[in-house]
Structure formats: structure tokens, C-alpha cells
Amino acid sequence: MNIMSTSITGSEDHAAETAPLNTPSRIKAIVGACSGNLVEWYDFFIYAYTAIYFAASFFPKGDTTSQLLATAGVFAVGFFMRPLGGWIFGWLADTRGRKVSMIISVFMMCAGSLLIAIMPTYDTVGVAAPILLVVARLIQGLSVGAEYGTGATYISEIATPGRRCFYGSFQYLTIIAGQLLALMTVVILQQALSAEALHTWGWRIPFFIGALSSIVVVYLRRSMHETATKKDMTRKGAGSLRGLFKHKRAVALVVAFTIGGSLYFYTFTTYMQKFLVISAGFSPETVSFIMTAALVGFMFCQPLFGLLADRVGIKTHMLMFSGLAMVLVIPLLYSLQSITSPFTAFLLVLGGLVIASFYTPVAGIVKAELFPPAVRALGVGFPYAVGNAAFGGTAEYVALSLRSQGIEAYFFVYVAAVLSITFIASMLMPNLSRYGYISGSGEIEERTGLKSCVKPYAARI
Structure with a gap:
């Protein structure tokens, strides 16, 4: 089957599956997709905003600048994990479904935030502390790399014709809202706690909030409508790089x-x-x-x-x-x-x-x-993550x-x-x-x- 016929068949399958959705169900599905986006970006940026408080907890004693540089390096590691996340979860979304991919990505962000929240300090476990911090950021980087591509794909497929850009706008709206929510959380903690308390234990609170919020998002996403069809998910080359680079x-x-x-x-x-x-x-x-x-x-x-x-x-x-x-x-x-x-x-x-x-x-x-449905999530997520890491990062x-x-x-x-x-x-x-x-x-x-x-x-x- 050639590209043209494949695309038309995929479009018909997609239309047939999404047509029965009424407006409230469609909005509920988009809220589920965008709520995960908000929580993912809150979790990703809360690290940057609280680094000044926890840097001394995970790295050897020394000057503050070197500790902050170390935490910034770990932040960058998470950033450059996005292409791998875009690849793995693009394949997962194209072969197992958008819903499955988005639920797993939120679980991973929850795991990364919870790990940071309960992580022992350098004084307690030595060099294992920064290693665990890197592991947590690797998990979160994979999760963010997964969220953008699959989320954008899902919103584009679930949205009604003539309103796709309007619904799609909520993806970046929630990215910005996640950054603002992270910033506001830190500001509130700065007003509620002393500087000593923030450095000792208060910095852990935002990560607990992120982990708990992720559980709420998982609940919302469990009832989301799946937009990928079985025919597209089992199509030859679905979710593969070989299939992607035909485009x-x-x-x-x-x-x-x-x-x-x-x-x-x-x-x-x-x-x-x-x-x-x-x-x-x-x-x-x-x-x-x-x-x-x-x-x-x-x-x-x-x-x-x-x-x-x-x-x-x-x-x-x-x-x-x-x-x-x-x-x-x-x-x-x-x-x-x-x-x-x-x-x-x-x-x-x-x-x-x-x-x-x-x-x-x-x-x-x-x-x-x-991109056609069989490689859409991979096509949206992987090239984006590469370009984003190389120039945005x-x-x-x-x-x-x-x-x-x-x-x-x-x-x-x-x-x-x-x-x-x-x-x-x-x-x-x-x-x-x-x-x-x-x-x-x-x-x-x-x-x-x-x-x-x-x-x-x-x-x-």
C-alpha cells in the first residue's frame, strides 16, 4: 500500500473511532492530556527553582558555586534525555496506543519526583546521593520527552476539525502554567518557612506535591478515549525509525x-x-x-x-x-x-x-x-526532542x-x-x-x- 492510500485509510479509521465522542467527552479527554502536561512541567522546573536550597545536600561540601554548577549539570542531563524519551514513547504510542504511553510517562515523572523527595543526602550515603539524583533526572527527562510528542499527537487527533489549533494551544498554556506554578510554590514556601528550614527539609515539599499530583493525572487519564486504531498500530513499520524516515x-x-x-x-x-x-x-x-x-x-x-x-x-x-x-x-x-x-x-x-x-x-x-497515524507520535516527538535539545537546551x-x-x-x-x-x-x-x-x-x-x-x-x- 502506498503512502497516499495509507494516509487516507488512517484518516478514515481515526474519524470512525473519534466520531461518537460528544463535546463534553472530548473536552474531558483534552483536560486529561493537558493536566499531565502541567504536572510534568511543574515537576521538571521545580528542580531548577529549588536547586539553590538542596544543592548542598547532594554534593561534597565546598563553595556554593561548584554545588550549583553540579546541580545545573544534572538538570542538563535531564534535558538531553528527551530525544530518547521521544523515541521510546513515540514507538510505544504508535504501537500500543497514545493512552498507554501518556499514563506510563506520568508514572515515570511521579517516580522521579518521589525519588528526589525521599532521597538521602550526601552526608548520609556519600557518593550514592548525586548518583541517585542523576537517576531521578534521567527518569524525568525521559518522561518529558515522552509527554510532548504523545500529548501533541493525542490532542490533534481528538480535537474537532476547525478547532484543532484552539485545543492545541492548551498544551503550551499548561507548559507555561507549570513553570508559573513551580515558581509560585517556591515563593509561598519562602514566605511560610525560614531559610534554614528550606535548606534542611522544606525543599522536599514541592517534589512531594508533584508526585501526588501525578497520581491525580493518572486517574484522569485512565478514562481517556484512545485515538490510535488497531489497524494503524499493527501496520508495517508502525512506530519504527525506518518507517519514520520514509517521511x-x-x-x-x-x-x-x-x-x-x-x-x-x-x-x-x-x-x-x-x-x-x-x-x-x-x-x-x-x-x-x-x-x-x-x-x-x-x-x-x-x-x-x-x-x-x-x-x-x-x-x-x-x-x-x-x-x-x-x-x-x-x-x-x-x-x-x-x-x-x-x-x-x-x-x-x-x-x-x-x-x-x-x-x-x-x-x-x-x-x-x-505524519500518518502509524508513525505520528514518533514523528512529532523524536525530531522535536533532538532539535529542542540541540538549540533550546x-x-x-x-x-x-x-x-x-x-x-x-x-x-x-x-x-x-x-x-x-x-x-x-x-x-x-x-x-x-x-x-x-x-x-x-x-x-x-x-x-x-x-x-x-x-x-x-x-x-x-
């Missing part, structure tokens, strides 16, 4: 979208907190206020821009994001570098995040449209390295250059409403290329 152009598009989208996202979220302190000269307290306010605004942009994407199309949104970001990222970062007003800094950061809002609501949907390192050499402005150019690749890929991508695997005929490989950006949509009707 080379789709894989290339995912990587191209991810490197620009992730680099820009992490530049204006995680790295921006340091950039405003070391380059703009704001106090850490002021920066925390600026970034919290900007992230709240960014979070509420998600469903609004998702609705807009459903009206104007994913290709238009990708072109708007990559084009605006490529042109404006350098002036935005230059302005932030020299700004003195906190309010103006907030407006500039929020402006950068509004540009990102053209990308984030469609990020999962655009990738899911590029290294954003801060590249920026700080260039700054240490006195050429910080080169980082601005670097971000713009990577975004130019995303812009070109957006131009080359076909109209997904006509040629995507979920919404159209599945002619991605045939239609990706120069013709898709030269011919107007009307010429392809």
Missing part, C-alpha cells in the same frame, strides 16, 4: 520548525531572566516580577492565538512567527540590553512573547499534520559563552539566523488544510518544496 521531508520540517521555535522560546523565557540581570542591570527581584507578569500575559495569549490560527491557517501562523521573529529579535534584544525602565522592559519582553504566540498554539498540531550556554568573550551581540544574530531556517521551512511547507495527514490528503512529501511557496493557494485547488 524525510516531514522530519526535516519538524526539525526546522523546532530549532527556531525552541531557541526563540527559551531566549525569551528561561534565558531572559538572566539576561535582564546581567545585561540590562535589573535586580533579581525586579526581573522576577517582570518575567512573572510577562509569562501570565503569554499564557493568556495561547487560546486567543489558537482561535486565530484556526481561522487563518497554520502556514500563515508559521510565516508570521518566523518572519516577525527573524526581523525583530535583534532590535528587541538590543533594546532590552539598554533599557532602564522595568515597565518598558516588561512591554518589550511581552512583545517578544506575543510574537512567539504565533508559534506555540500550532507547534504540536503542525507536526502532527505532517543550549540557548543559555551559547548566550553566556558569547557574552564571556565580549561578543554578546553575536547571540542576537545567531537567533535571527536560526529563525531564517524556520522561515524558509514555513515557506516550503504545503497548505496543511489540503495536504496534511489529519485535515487533508496526506501529500506532504509530494507537496513540500519550492512549488508550495511559489504557487498561491488558489492554484492548488
Whole structure:
């Protein structure tokens, strides 16, 4: 059976299985998917926010900087486990079902958080303490790598036509909400406990909260509707890398979208907190206020821009994001570098995040449209995780390295250059409403290329 017939059969199977769902059941399924996303990202980021309190507990006594560097290294280990998680759980979702993959991923995040919460200190077990911490972060890294690809695939399949981008927007909304929830948890503990209590035992509380929350998510996900069909899960090449790379152009598009989208996202979220302190000269307290306010605004942009994407199309949104970001990222970062007003800094950061809002609501949907059901979760998760680790995960390192050499402005150019690749890929991508695997005929490989950006949509009707 050729690609074309495979895609059509998969679409028919999918439609037949999801059609009986009414709106409340569909919303319940999406809540189950997104609640896991929120908890996963809460668990993943609570590590970064509490590291200053537990660093001395897991590493040999010495200066604080070396202990924090060690914990940062363990954080990075978790980040670079995502490609492996995207691969393993992409295969699992494509061959055993989306629901099974998402339940196991939450169990793994629960296990990682619980392990950190009850972990003995270096004074108690010696070198076993940092080893156990690495194991916990490896488990969590695998889990986060699993969650994005399978979650995006599930939402794209369960959502109704004409509302996929709106429903898809809640994936990034819950990513941002997870970061904010982690930050708020630490702030509350800082107000409720003394510094000594936080360093001694209080830092464990957020990890217990994460583990308990994961159990709630497992309960929600047990009743989720399965979107993968038996026919697709048993199809030849389902969930395999060999089957995935039959869709080379789709894989290339995912990587191209991810490197620009992730680099820009992490530049204006995680790295921006340091950039405003070391380059703009704001106090850490002021920066925390600026970034919290900007992230709240960014979070509420998600469903609004998702609705807009459903009206104007994913290709238009990708072109708007990559084009605006490529042109404006350098002036935005230059302005932030020299700004003195906190309010103006907030407006500039929020402006950068509004540009990102053209990308984030469609990020999962655009990738899911590029692959047939038999390799969709793998196609969404694995290339994304590779691009995310290579460019999103290294954003801060590249920026700080260039700054240490006195050429910080080169980082601005670097971000713009990577975004130019995303812009070109957006131009080359076909109209997904006509040629995507979920919404159209599945002619991605045939239609990706120069013709898709030269011919107007009307010429392809």
C-alpha cells in the first residue's frame, strides 16, 4: 500500500473511532492530556527553582558555586534525555496506543519526583546521593520527552476539525502554567518557612506535591478515549525509525520548525531572566516580577492565538512567527540590553512573547499534520526532542559563552539566523488544510518544496 492510500485509510479509521465522542467527552479527554502536561512541567522546573536550597545536600561540601554548577549539570542531563524519551514513547504510542504511553510517562515523572523527595543526602550515603539524583533526572527527562510528542499527537487527533489549533494551544498554556506554578510554590514556601528550614527539609515539599499530583493525572487519564486504531498500530513499520524516515521531508520540517521555535522560546523565557540581570542591570527581584507578569500575559495569549490560527491557517501562523521573529529579535534584544525602565522592559519582553504566540498554539498540531497515524507520535516527538535539545537546551550556554568573550551581540544574530531556517521551512511547507495527514490528503512529501511557496493557494485547488 502506498503512502497516499495509507494516509487516507488512517484518516478514515481515526474519524470512525473519534466520531461518537460528544463535546463534553472530548473536552474531558483534552483536560486529561493537558493536566499531565502541567504536572510534568511543574515537576521538571521545580528542580531548577529549588536547586539553590538542596544543592548542598547532594554534593561534597565546598563553595556554593561548584554545588550549583553540579546541580545545573544534572538538570542538563535531564534535558538531553528527551530525544530518547521521544523515541521510546513515540514507538510505544504508535504501537500500543497514545493512552498507554501518556499514563506510563506520568508514572515515570511521579517516580522521579518521589525519588528526589525521599532521597538521602550526601552526608548520609556519600557518593550514592548525586548518583541517585542523576537517576531521578534521567527518569524525568525521559518522561518529558515522552509527554510532548504523545500529548501533541493525542490532542490533534481528538480535537474537532476547525478547532484543532484552539485545543492545541492548551498544551503550551499548561507548559507555561507549570513553570508559573513551580515558581509560585517556591515563593509561598519562602514566605511560610525560614531559610534554614528550606535548606534542611522544606525543599522536599514541592517534589512531594508533584508526585501526588501525578497520581491525580493518572486517574484522569485512565478514562481517556484512545485515538490510535488497531489497524494503524499493527501496520508495517508502525512506530519504527525506518518507517519514520520514509517521511524525510516531514522530519526535516519538524526539525526546522523546532530549532527556531525552541531557541526563540527559551531566549525569551528561561534565558531572559538572566539576561535582564546581567545585561540590562535589573535586580533579581525586579526581573522576577517582570518575567512573572510577562509569562501570565503569554499564557493568556495561547487560546486567543489558537482561535486565530484556526481561522487563518497554520502556514500563515508559521510565516508570521518566523518572519516577525527573524526581523525583530535583534532590535528587541538590543533594546532590552539598554533599557532602564522595568515597565518598558516588561512591554518589550511581552512583545517578544506575543510574537512567539504565533508559534506555540500550532507547534504540536503542525507536526502532527505532517505524519500518518502509524508513525505520528514518533514523528512529532523524536525530531522535536533532538532539535529542542540541540538549540533550546543550549540557548543559555551559547548566550553566556558569547557574552564571556565580549561578543554578546553575536547571540542576537545567531537567533535571527536560526529563525531564517524556520522561515524558509514555513515557506516550503504545503497548505496543511489540503495536504496534511489529519485535515487533508496526506501529500506532504509530494507537496513540500519550492512549488508550495511559489504557487498561491488558489492554484492548488
